[in-house]
Amino acid sequence: xxxxxxxxxxxxxxxxxxxxxxxxxxxxxxxxxxxxxxxxxxxxxxxxxxxxxxxxxxxxxxxxxxxxxxxxxxxxxxxxxxxxxx
Amino acid sequence: xxxxxxxxxxxxxxxxxxxxxxxxxxxxxxxxxxxxxxxxxxxxxxxxxxxxxxxxxxxxxxxxxxxxxxxxxxxxxxxxxxxxxxxxxxxxxxxxxxxxxxxxxxxxxxxxxxxxxxxxxxxxxxxxxxxxxxxxxxxxxxxxxxxxxxxxxxxxxxxxxxxxxxxxxxxxxxxxxxxxxxxxxxxxxxxxxxxxxxxxxxxxxxxxxxxxxxxxxxxxxxxxxxxxxxxxxxxxxxxxxxxxxxxxxxxxxxxxxxxxxxxxxxxxxxxxxxxxxxxxxxxxxxxxxxxxxxxxxxxxxxxxxxxxxxxxxxxxxxxxxxxxxxxxxxxxxxxxxxxxxxxxxxxxxxxxxxxxxxxxxxxxxxxxxxxxxxxxxxxxxxxxxxxxxxxxxxxxxxxxxxxxxxxxxxxxxxxxxxxxxxxxxxxxxxxxxxxxxxxxxxxxxxxxxxxxxxxxxxxxxxxxxxxxxxxxxxxxxxxxxxxxxxxxxxxxxxxxxxxxxxxxxxxxxxxxxxxxxxxxxxxxxxxxxxxxxxxxxxxxxxxxxxxxxxxxxxxxxxxxxxxxxxxxxxxxxxxxxxxxxxxxxxxxxxxxxxxxxxxxxxxxxxxxxxxxxxxxxxxxxxxxxxxxxxxxx
Ligand SMILES: Cc1cc2nc3c(=O)[nH]c(=O)nc-3n(C[C@H](O)[C@H](O)[C@H](O)COP(=O)(O)O)c2cc1C
Numbered sequence: 148x149x150x151x152x153x154x155x156x157x158x159x160x161x162x163x164x165x166x167x168x169x170x171x172x173x174x175x176x177x178x179x180x181x182x183x184x185x186x187x188x189x190x191x192x193x194x195x196x197x198x199x200x201x202x203x204x205x206x207x208x209x210x211x212x213x214x215x216x217x218x219x220x221x222x223x224x225x226x227x228x229x230x231x232x233x
Numbered sequence: 234x235x236x237x238x239x240x241x242x243x244x245x246x247x248x249x250x251x252x253x254x255x256x257x258x259x260x261x262x263x264x265x266x267x268x269x270x271x272x273x274x275x276x277x278x279x280x281x282x283x284x285x286x287x288x289x290x291x292x293x294x295x296x297x298x299x300x301x302x303x304x305x306x307x308x309x310x311x312x313x314x315x316x317x318x319x320x321x322x323x324x325x326x327x328x329x330x331x332x333x334x335x336x337x338x339x340x341x342x343x344x345x346x347x348x349x350x351x352x353x354x355x356x357x358x359x360x361x362x363x364x365x366x367x368x369x370x371x372x373x374x375x376x377x378x379x380x381x382x383x384x385x386x387x388x389x390x391x392x393x394x395x396x397x398x399x400x401x402x403x404x405x406x407x408x409x410x411x412x413x414x415x416x417x418x419x420x421x422x423x424x425x426x427x428x429x430x431x432x433x434x435x436x437x438x439x440x441x442x443x444x445x446x447x448x449x450x451x452x453x454x455x456x457x458x459x460x461x462x463x464x465x466x467x468x469x470x471x472x473x474x475x476x477x478x479x480x481x482x483x484x485x486x487x488x489x490x491x492x493x494x495x496x497x498x499x500x501x502x503x504x505x506x507x508x509x510x511x512x513x514x515x516x517x518x519x520x521x522x523x524x525x526x527x528x529x530x531x532x533x534x535x536x537x538x539x540x541x542x543x544x545x546x547x548x549x550x551x552x553x554x555x556x557x558x559x560x561x562x563x564x565x566x567x568x569x570x571x572x573x574x575x576x577x578x579x580x581x582x583x584x585x586x587x588x589x590x591x592x593x594x595x596x597x598x599x600x601x602x603x604x605x606x607x608x609x610x611x612x613x614x615x616x617x618x619x620x621x622x623x624x625x626x627x628x629x630x631x632x633x634x635x636x637x638x639x640x641x642x643x644x645x646x647x648x649x650x651x652x653x654x655x656x657x658x659x660x661x662x663x664x665x666x667x668x669x670x671x672x673x674x675x676x677x678x679x680x681x682x683x684x685x686x687x688x689x690x691x692x693x694x695x696x697x698x699x700x701x702x703x704x705x706x707x708x709x710x711x712x713x714x715x716x717x718x719x720x721x722x723x724x725x726x727x728x729x730x731x732x733x734x735x736x737x738x739x740x741x742x743x744x745x746x747x748x749x750x751x752x753x754x755x756x757x758x759x760x761x762x763x764x765x766x767x768x769x770x771x772x773x774x775x776x777x778x779x780x781x782x783x784x785x786x787x788x789x790x791x792x793x794x795x796x797x798x799x800x801x802x803x804x805x806x807x808x809x810x811x812x813x814x815x816x817x818x819x820x821x822x823x824x825x826x827x828x829x830x831x832x833x834x835x836x837x838x839x840x841x842x843x844x845x846x847x848x849x850x851x852x853x854x855x856x857x858x859x860x861x862x863x864x865x866x
Contacts, residue, residue, distance in 0.1 A: 162464030162658070162694050163620035165708055178852075199543075199712070200463035202503070203281040204620040205315025205627050216281035222857075 152187040152194035154232045159209040161200030169208040173197060175225045192233065240521030243529045244411060247403070250520070254395035261324045261388060268303055269345050270324040271295075272390070273333075275308035276473045277505055278315035278466075278627075283334070287319050290335035294342040304345055310474020312387040313628035314374055317357065322369070322387075329369040330355040360624065360646060374625045377643050379606065381614045382430075382467075382590040383630045386474035391509055394516050397477040403522070405596025409485040410530055415445060418489045418596070425600035426612030427592070431457055431548075431585030432663070432689050432765070434611070434678040440582060444572040445490045447580035452492040455557070455576065455583045456483055458499035458506070459541050459548035462661030463712065465692035467616040468586035470628055472499075472506035475590065476513040480536065482589030484523070485596055487534050490582050495536035498553050500543045511538060545662070545716035549764050550583040552718065563720045564764035587616055587691075608634030611677035615688065621657075621695035622649045629693075633677040637667065640676070641695055652697040656780070660689030662709045662716075663769030665776025666702060685776040687769070701798035702781040703788055707735040709773035717766065724767030727758040731774060740801040743789035752778060797866040803851045804866065807842050811863030814839030818855035818864060824848055827855060 158164075158173045173184070176195055180188050187194040203209050206218025212232050217224060241247045260270050273279075273288045288308070295304050312320045317331035323341070328351045330341065340352050356365040357372050366372050380386075389396035397403075409418050422438035429435045444452065456479065460468040472479060483495050499507055514536050517523040525533045539557045541547045547562040554576050556562035575581025591613060595603045607613050611633035617640065619629045624646030631640060637657060641647070648654045656666045659676075665686035667674065674680050681688050696705065710732040719725045731754055734747050755771030755778075762768045778785060787795050794802040807818070807827075814834030819827040819842055826848035829840035844855070844864075856864040 160463075162462075162661070162692065162708070163618075163626070166621040166694055166696055166700060166705075200466075201281075202277050202466045202469050203315070204464060204466060204618060205278050205318065206281060207620060207626070209281070218282060 149187065150191070153192050154212050155194045155196060156228070157196045157198045157201075157211040159199075159201050159203075159207070159211070160197045161204065161207075163200075163204035164208040167207045171222065172208055172210065172220055172225060175222050179225055179229065193229070240519075241528060242521065244407065247407065247522075247528055251398050251403075254398045257393070257395045257399040258389065263325045263327060265325050268305065269326070270305045270307050271341070271345075272307045272309040272322045272324065274310070274312055274318060274320045274387070275391070276311035276470055277503075278311065278470075279318035279320060280505070282318040282332075284319035286335045287321065287333050287338065290338040291321075291342065294338045298339075298342050298346055300342060300346050304342065307390050308392070310386040310389065310391040311383075311470040311628065312369075313383065313470070313630075314372075314625065315628070316626040323351075326351070326367075327369065328367050329357065329372065331357050373646065374627070374629075374644055377635070377639055378630050379614050379632050380630050381594050381603070381606070382471060382587050382616050383475070383628065384594065385478060386470060386628075389475065391474050391476060392512060394477060394513070394520070397475070401597050402477055402593065403481055405593040405598075406481050406485050406488075408596050409488050410528065410532060413596075415489045415491070418485070419445070421600045422595065425595045425603040426607070427588065427595060427603065428611065428678065429585055430587035430591070430615065430691070432660075432687070434688060437584065437588060440572060440584070441486060441490055443570070444492075444580050444582040447573055449580050451494070451579045452490055453576040453579055453581040454483055454487040454490060454492040454495045455550075455553070455571075455581055456495070456497040456589055457548060457550065457553060457583050457585050458497055458503070459553060460500060460503075460586070460690065461543070461545035461548040461716075462690045462692045464620055464694055465618045465661060465690040467618055467628055467691055469503050469506050471586055471590050471616075472503070473509050476506075476509040477517075478590045478593050479510070479586055480513050480517060480523075482584075482592035483536065484534055485592050486582065486584065486589065488532050492582065493533050493535070495534060496557060496576065497536060497538045498541055498547075498557050499538060501540040502543050507538065507540075514538070544718075545712070546718045546764070546766050549766060552764065553583065554581065561718075563718045564766070566763065585690075606632045608632075608675060608677045610679055615676070615691055617691045617693040619645050619693050619695070621693075622652065622697040622700070623647070623695045624649055631676075634675040636673050636675050638672045640693065641672070645695065648695065648697050652699065654695070655698050655700060656696045656702065658686075658694040658696065658705065658773070659692065660687040660769075660772070661692045662712050663687060663765065663772055664689045664692070665772045666696075666705065666780060667776070668780040685772070685779055687772070699796050699798065701739075701794050701796040702777040702784045703735065703739055703794075704798050706773045706777045707732065707739055710735055710770070713766070713770040717770075721761075721763035721767060723758045723761040724763065724770065727754055727762070728767070728770050730754060731758070731771065735774070738785065738788050739794070739799045741788070741792050741799075743785075745789060747789060748778070748782075748785055800851050804846065805844055805849060805851065805853070805856060805864055806866075807844060807855075808863045808865070809841045811861050812841045813861055813863075814841055815860060816842070817858050817860060818842060821854050821858045823852060823854060824850050826850070
């Protein structure tokens with residue numbers, strides 16, 4: 148078992164989210180944090196994961212951080228989400 | 234709820250209990266009694282957009298404005314219009330508020346206290362006319378819907394047995410328990426024409442009849458609440474918004490089949506649905522509607538909840554049974570069918586959540602009421618989880634036979650951001666992509682399979698011109714490869730090969746031959762896989778090949794992705810007419826692929842820039858940074 152970060156970021160890759168560009172959001176997180184899916188930043192702050200459908204398809208694309216759901220995400224939301232959770 | 238000191242022991246007890254609760258929905262159905270109810274949606278979708286804090290704020294505001302005697306605060310099940318959540322309703326006025334934030338609570342409470350007009354800001358705006366709409370029924374999203382499986386969702390407090398009874402709950406079960414023989418009940422189900430809503434559309438009456446006639450003392454009734462299609466959420470919403478109707482459906486089916494034990498197999502990722510179902514089961518045990526000798530009859534029934542870990546294959550009935558027994562969730566060869574040899578080797582009947590939710594309606598209203606809705610061979614309604622690039626995302630229940638066009642345009646409000654409709658995917662990972670040319674296809678079991686897709690659980694994902702059909706096929710195959718249990722070779726190995734070929738194509742390394750291989754391998758997997766997962770996994774590939782072959786060909790021959798979605802095939806270029814020579818792109822390029830040309834820009838001291846394709850890694854940083862949007866795909 149690896150220790151996960153203080154904030155576990157889960158990018159939903161369910162179909163509804165995928166169609167609305169969830170993969171781009173995942174890439175943006177990867178780029179910004181410099182880690183891949185399943186990894187944790189070296190400062191132990193963030194873990195990046197993907198999930199298959201959290202059932203909030205109406206809000207797609209969706210990102211969850213420690214259980215809190217962020218809906219209608221855009222590339223700009225990535226920075227905001229990281230700002231809000233640090 | 235009226236206080237019950239003792240369990241209900243007879244039909245008369247139960248009728249008296251119903252009468253004591255019959256008033257409970259009066260205000261919600263528009264009857265004025267001088268008071269008001271604010272009901273806040275409490276399903277997962279609205280929770281995700283913050284409805285719990287909205288509820289708390291209403292509570293605080295009602296106290297602050299001293300309106301405790303005037304306003305009751307309550308919760309509701311899913312309204313289906315998840316995109317516009319959190320949703321609240323005010324009764325008896327029937328005002329439908331959308332996107333309610335905690336800070337909106339004060340004004341809404343005030344408008345009720347002061348008997349003024351509804352708060353405009355939170356009303357739905359008709360995008361076509363700009364007009365504000367206060368009543369749910371007037372909103373285009375709801376106009377063409379017909380709600381049977383969702384009849385209580387958004388109407389009742391899902392945790393209240395009294396509310397459920399007040400809308401005719403358990404009327405059907407009472408008939409099945411006391412008035413109909415199992416044969417008569419099965420005959421009614423046959424007349425109603427209900428078919429399984431879990432995917433395959435098998436006639437419900439026939440399944441029940443086979444299981445009933447299967448020899449054996451002990452039989453099991455199983456509710457399939459695995460809902461594995463990533464993009465479908467109707468079963469979850471029904472369990473969260475109307476758990477009693479699922480349980481009542483199970484009770485009627487169990488009585489008819491002769492099963493005394495029920496199992497709900499539910500994915501553990503649905504905590505709220507589990508909570509609502511468990512509390513409904515507890516409540517029914519408390520009043521004596523579940524347990525031994527229900528209402529004094531010889532029929533005894535209990536229900537147990539078993540948790541799944543969210544594996545897609547565990548939605549397949551034989552794998553589900555294995556998993557519920559505590560084994561690995563792997564499918565087994567049919568026959569024997571579960572109706573012959575199911576859970577713990579006993580005859581078992583598996584139905585889907587939505588199938589069960591239809592049962593109380595059929596026995597409560599009679600088979601004709603159900604049979605008159607729908608198309609020739611597909612009766613009743615179907616709930617779809619409409620999502621993707623449509624304006625109105627949410628749960629939609631329509632009569633079978635409604636056309637895709639009506640669902641996407643009239644109910645869904647058309648494509649987002651005025652883009653062009655390209656395709657709709659139905660049936661989840663087992664289904665196919667339907668092109669825009671078939672948008673007038675009526676949606677029922679027969680028509681969907683005729684065009685290479687399927688009903689599946691009712692996921693409906695709308696795609697626009699920006700979605701690449703090859704990438705979509707790859708997306709589904711990635712899912713299938715992840716979710717294959719590995720038991721049979723065609724699925725374990727075949728799908729992996731399909732995915733490799735698709736990956737090769739979207740990365741720009743595909744050949745004409747690959748397209749042939751895709752097709753042949755797909756057909757082999759379809760024919761030889763053990764269970765429904767493998768047999769249907771090539772559907773996304775075959776259907777996109779059938780309707781969007783030109784896109785595949787563009788990928789392999791011209792090495793372009795017509796929708797610009799496939800990154801590896803993307804070619805960024807700077808429009809020399811727009812470039813102002815500011816050098817921002819060159820400075821931000823991580824691989825130093827952008828250089829000035831010798832052509833001067835508008836400002837003759839600056840030069841127009843150009844991207845070196847060989848060095849470019851297609852990260853898009855230049856396009857994001859360009860101040861004049863001169864860089865595009
Ligand atoms: C791979 C696979 C996944 C399935 N997933 C589900 C599911 O999540 N929920 C469901 O009700 N049926 C699912 N089914 C269909 C079930 O095997 C079964 O047909 C269904 O539960 C029967 O209920 P019904 O007759 O009421 O539709 C799945 C089938 C396959 C092949």
